[in-house]
Amino acid sequence: MKRSIGAICALVALSACQPAVPDSAAGVFYDEKTGEHRRTALPPANAVSQETIPDAPQIATIEPAPVVATVPPAQSVAATPLITTTTAQPQTAAAAAATVPSTSSTASAANDAASIASETTAALAAASANSGEQPLHASPSNPAPQVFSNPGISDENDFSAVDGRRSIEADAARRAQNKANYTVIQPTAVPVRTGDGGPNIVAYALETKHPRGTKMYSRLKIGGASRYEKACAKFSSDEAAQRAFLEKGGPKKDRLGVDPDGDGYACKWDPSPFRVAAGN
Known part of the structure; x- marks a missing residue:
């Protein structure tokens, strides 16, 4: 009993020695006039604040328009479900009868096979009649085809083939015979033209140097362009006109009226191609 009383007294003494806990509910502020820190008591918990909090803005909710699905009207289609391994069912008598080919289709197929x-048979008969031999049917028991040598191909490069029918002496005699038959033909001079064929327009083109349209000879302008066109129309080509022009006294004289500009060239004859060929 004494011990319990002593323990109680010790607890009371310890509680008296414990420092006071500051009031956390009291506020502390600094007074600028006095320069001291002061405490103010906070309002009680049941006090109502005078501040007014504005209400949250109301957002108008837009309701979406109802979606109306347009479904086409159901059509009455007699669809036959696919038959699988899991959904296979025995066919009815009507379905089995539908899958069996009719007598008419069977007869048509038989007629087609007979026609083919x-x-x-007719094609094989025609082929055998054309060649005189029956067609060969492919079979492993058929004999190997006979190989014919082509007589057009020479075997002179085959030593084993030539060795039996040729010898060194025979080759030497052949070479001597070929050498004796070899004849060298010496070149000869080109024969001189007799001049019976008329003026040579190629030689005339190479002798002259001036181009077409350059006046080299004087002309009497009689008849003008109409006379020139009629004169050139009489010849089959410009080469024939130039040859006749040279035969009749050209290029100094133009008795045919084919060289009115006096360049020495009849109608539209041009010596340039001959000069270019000779230059190359």
Whole structure:
């Protein structure tokens, strides 16, 4: 009993020695006039604040328009479901009868087969009649085809083939015979033209140097362009006109009226191609 009383007294003494806990509910502020820190008591918990909090803005909710799905009207289609391994069902008598080919279709197929067989037989008969031999059917038991040597191909490069029918002495005699038959033909001079063929327009083109349209000879302008066109129309080509022009006294004289500008060239004859060929 004494011990319990002593323990109680010790607890009371310890509680008296414990420092006071500051009031956390009291506020502390600095007074600028006095320069001291002061405490103010906070309002009680049941006090109502005078501040007014504005209400949250109301957002108008837009309701979406109802979606109306347009579904086409159901059509009455007699669809036959696919038959799988899991959904296979025995066919009815009507379905089995539908899958069996009719007698008419069977007869048509038989007629087609008979027609193909007859056409094949006729084709084979025609082929055998053309060649005189029956067609060869492919079979492993057929004999190997006979190999014919081509007589057009020479075997002179085959030593084993030539060795039996040729010798060194025979080759030497052949070489001597070929050498004796070899004849060297010496070149000769080109024969001189007799001049019976008329003026040579190629030689005339190479002798002259001036181009077409350059006046080299005087002309009497009689008849003008109409006379020139009629004169050139009489010849089959410009080469024939130039040859006749040289035969009749050209290029100094133009008795045919084919060189009115006096360049020495009849109608539209041009010596340039001959000069270019000779230059190359």
